[in-house]
Amino acid sequence: MKNEKAMKKIFLFLMISLLVSGTVKAQQYDSKSSLGFKPSSYYSFGWNTLWTIGDFNKWVGNGSPAGFNLGGRYFIAGTNFAAGFNIQWQRVWQDYPAQTFYAANGIALTAMNYRFTWMVPFQAAVDYYFMPSKMISPYISLGIGGDYMEHHLLIQEYDISKTYWDFSLTPEIGALIKFGAFSNWGANIAFNYKWTTNRIDLYNGNALTNLQMLQLRIGLCMFIR
Amino acid sequence: MVSCSKYPPASSRLLEDLAVLTQYDVNTNFGLCKTYSIVDSIYYITGKDSSMVLTPSARLVLNQIIGNMNARGFKQVAKSAKPDLGINIAAIKTTTTTIYYPGWYWGYPGYYSPGWWGYGNGYYYPYYPSYYTSYSAGTLVMEMVNFKAITPSGQVPVVWDVFIRGLFTSTHTSSDVTGAIDQSFAQNPTIKTSL
Numbered sequence: 001m002k003n004e005k006a007m008k009k010i011f012l013f014l015m016i017s018l019l020v021s022g023t024v025k026a027q028q029y030d031s032k033s034s035l036g037f038k039p040s041s042y043y044s045f046g047w048n049t050l051w052t053i054g055d056f057n058k059w060v061g062n063g064s065p066a067g068f069n070l071g072g073r074y075f076i077a078g079t080n081f082a083a084g085f086n087i088q089w090q091r092v093w094q095d096y097p098a099q100t101f102y103a104a105n106g107i108a109l110t111a112m113n114y115r116f117t118w119m120v121p122f123q124a125a126v127d128y129y130f131m132p133s134k135m136i137s138p139y140i141s142l143g144i145g146g147d148y149m150e151h152h153l154l155i156q157e158y159d160i161s162k163t164y165w166d167f168s169l170t171p172e173i174g175a176l177i178k179f180g181a182f183s184n185w186g187a188n189i190a191f192n193y194k195w196t197t198n199r200i201d202l203y204n205g206n207a208l209t210n211l212q213m214l215q216l217r218i219g220l221c222m223f224i225r
Numbered sequence: 226m227v228s229c230s231k232y233p234p235a236s237s238r239l240l241e242d243l244a245v246l247t248q249y250d251v252n253t254n255f256g257l258c259k260t261y262s263i264v265d266s267i268y269y270i271t272g273k274d275s276s277m278v279l280t281p282s283a284r285l286v287l288n289q290i291i292g293n294m295n296a297r298g299f300k301q302v303a304k305s306a307k308p309d310l311g312i313n314i315a316a317i318k319t320t321t322t323t324i325y326y327p328g329w330y331w332g333y334p335g336y337y338s339p340g341w342w343g344y345g346n347g348y349y350y351p352y353y354p355s356y357y358t359s360y361s362a363g364t365l366v367m368e369m370v371n372f373k374a375i376t377p378s379g380q381v382p383v384v385w386d387v388f389i390r391g392l393f394t395s396t397h398t399s400s401d402v403t404g405a406i407d408q409s410f411a412q413n414p415t416i417k418t419s420l
């Protein structure tokens with residue numbers, strides 16, 4: 001739990017630091033004006049909602065709006081491609097009333113249990129923007145990276161937990177929406193599917209593998225010209 | 226990395242809800258046992274005091290256990306009829322959260338000892354028992370002892386332990402408690418006779 005809080009604080013600190021440094025840089029170029037512009041790069045900070053699917057949904061069936069994402073993209077000169085990164089923090093959880101767990105040596109326990117997983121995904125991403133200089137620019141993206149995940153099963157006063165690192169792939173569709181033709185600020189809306197090699201083996205002895213999820217992200221973008 | 230540690234509960238409901246922990250001796254063939262006897266009151270331990278209780282609630286608990294044992298094919302007989310199995314019942318409410326060794330209450334004066342049953346020289350676990358903590362939440366303990374497997378030195382094995390925890394937290398109805406007793410049998414289908 002301490003790890004989780006510390007990671008959350010570090011993550012928020014990084015996001016604020018990057019946004020502040022980006023604001024200073026943006027102000028230096030703000031005197032330029034044109035009929036729309038293609039940014040050289042942008043940073044985004046988004047609110048992330050996650051829905052578990054597949055085996056992951058057997059562990060926690062709830063969707064969770066408890067997530068934040070920080071991203072940065074750098075356009076490749078002369079193309080509509082951009083490359084960059086995503087860092088995220090996310091938590092999913094659910095109460096389960098009166099379930100029975102069996103262990104070796106004739107042990108069985110029936111009790112309410114509380115399950116949660118928190119994760120810090122980090123990915124490199126490549127995007128293709130269909131209309132990067134327009135106010136609304138749809139895009140497709142592929143993220144490749146990994147996650148740090150902690151899975152916790154709380155029964156009575158006991159917390160049984162397991163930690164895994166993984167490899168992950170995230171195809172995404174989304175759009176950048178500038179607040180004006182010349183605005184350095186805009187919104188980002190994105191929907192993605194994520195496949196990971198992460199696993200949970202606290203679930204009644206049966207390993208849940210290749211955890212998958214769907215995610216919706218709504219965020220604020222700062223464009224650098 | 227795997228860990229299992231004490232953890233502040235995310236929700237107090239985790240502790241308020243009734244929990245049923247059971248452990249049986251996997252080497253005991255319950256099918257070879259036919260008769261049983263059960264104590265006639267519940268041994269109540271609170272702090273360092275103890276007493277025998279036979280309130281309507283205690284009767285309800287005893288009758289629910291008898292109903293489940295009979296449904297598993299066992300035949301209830303008097304203690305004097307030399308039953309194959311004996312069932313001890315205790316309710317425990319301590320004020321501390323100290324971790325106790327399993328069977329710590331065996332030494333309390335008045336607890337149903339092997340001598341009370343007319344047998345042996347103390348109880349023992351034929352398996353490595355689970356540690357169970359936080360008796361402060363209120364725990365109903367049911368122990369099944371096997372008089373057919375008394376050791377040469379006179380020790381009587383405890384072949385099934387049931388801990389129903391949370392009796393004194395929140396509000397639990399009689400049906401909650403009887404339901405927990407039913408659950409203790411439901412999660413141990415091997416506790417039945419084949420005679």
